[in-house]
Amino acid sequence: xxxxxxxxxxxxxxxxxxxxxxxxAGSSLMPTPVYRAVLDHLALEQTIxxxxxEDQACPILEDFYDAFATLLNCDxxxxxxxxxxxxxxxxxxxxxxxKEGDRILTVxxxxxxxxxxxxxxxxRRGLEIDVVPSxxxxxxxxxxxxxMITPKTRLIAITHVPTxxxxxxxxxxxxxxxxxxxxxxLLDACQSVGQMPLDVEKIGCQLLSGTGRKFLRGPRGTGxxxxxxxxxxxxxxxxxxxxxxxxxxxxxxxxxxxxxxxENWESYVAGRVGLRAAVGYALxxxxxxxxxxxxxxADRLRASxxxxxxxxxxxxxxxxxxxxxFTKEGEQPRDIQARLDAADIAVSVSSKTSAxxxxxxxxxxxxxxxxVHYFNTEDEIGRFCEALGGAK
Ligand SMILES: *Cc1c(COP(=O)(O)O)cnc(C)c1O
Numbered sequence: 001x002x003x004x005x006x007x008x009x010x011x012x013x014x015x016x017x018x019x020x021x022x023x024x025a026g027s028s029l030m031p032t033p034v035y036r037a038v039l040d041h042l043a044l045e046q047t048i049x050x051x052x053x054e055d056q057a058c059p060i061l062e063d064f065y066d067a068f069a070t071l072l073n074c075d076x077x078x079x080x081x082x083x084x085x086x087x088x089x090x091x092x093x094x095x096x097x098x099k100e101g102d103r104i105l106t107v108x109x110x111x112x113x114x115x116x117x118x119x120x121x122x123x124r125r126g127l128e129i130d131v132v133p134s135x136x137x138x139x140x141x142x143x144x145x146x147x148m149i150t151p152k153t154r155l156i157a158i159t160h161v162p163t164x165x166x167x168x169x170x171x172x173x174x175x176x177x178x179x180x181x182x183x184x185x186l187l188d189a190c191q192s193v194g195q196m197p198l199d200v201e202k203i204g205c206q207l208l209s210g211t212g213r214k215f216l217r218g219p220r221g222t223g224x225x226x227x228x229x230x231x232x233x234x235x236x237x238x239x240x241x242x243x244x245x246x247x248x249x250x251x252x253x254x255x256x257x258x259x260x261x262x263e264n265w266e267s268y269v270a271g272r273v274g275l276r277a278a279v280g281y282a283l284x285x286x287x288x289x290x291x292x293x294x295x296x297x298a299d300r301l302r303a304s305x306x307x308x309x310x311x312x313x314x315x316x317x318x319x320x321x322x323x324x325x326f327t328k329e330g331e332q333p334r335d336i337q338a339r340l341d342a343a344d345i346a347v348s349v350s351s352k353t354s355a356x357x358x359x360x361x362x363x364x365x366x367x368x369x370x371x372v373h374y375f376n377t378e379d380e381i382g383r384f385c386e387a388l389g390g391a392k
Contacts, residue, residue, distance in 0.1 A: 138316020167317020
């Protein structure tokens, strides 16, 4: 079993010298090799031009697909490079052959933009949205989910790790339900990819989306989509271009057979180089090791926070992630964020406008979100709690 060399990992993350970065769920810090990979490609573009630079980077750009295939345990042909997780998810969702009366099964903690897409298409196509309630532990209720399935249920779409809370939804158990009923399963893995192992075979999803900048520590403006080859023939992209399709003769075209039908011809090539480096970096450390350290730190942070007077940890779920949410008596989340920012501590705030169902049910309007990664330390947790302080 490998152990992580935290000193070396922090040396690869120069901001650690000054900043306590507890906003890894918002945007983590690129490690130096990732940052270098992006800069080197930009330098190449400046020197020989963008097209020639892309040609020269061809082996790296091809390896992007192999790196993700290893990360997710899928085939390289099942991966698309997309500019962010939202658009990756959209490309999957808007491609599905859903028609009037078809039902979507989702969860209370579903990501805001996904839910907006459900509402958008429900209005346009007459779809029905069924929301699975949460169980006593706060995660989605598997028994309720199975009971809510009808002959019209065409899609199960859930968020693995919600943005606004520390829980991890039981993605594999959902996969078993989806498989039993022959329903397409779309998993938003934006907050789980890079902080825990993900295996699409084990999970049993046909579609999975994620972003580069969060726990994967890639550059901004990068994301990816996994599409199982078992269903790709049934997915009609909402729009295509000369990369996604071939203009075979004057009146005909053919859509690419692989997941790259969801890519754009023009894209942020340096970002793809950087994201590939970020996946390589995570794989070299080991996703099991990363998960173990992230959950150890997050548990430590929750325990320390709950000792502070007036501070309430708001996380639910039997299994928890690196995302820690809390409120504090007498101080608004935005004020806490600003005060910590002035002390070189980065956190973010989650609001009800991004979590109408989840926060609505729990009576929350805003929470502070402190999200840790493996390069954070117990010392930082101590200093964080000191800076936060208890209620007077
Ligand atoms: C951040 C986030 C997204 C959106 O990712 P982008 O790359 O910003 O589009 C989607 N789902 C979840 C759960 C997220 O936390």
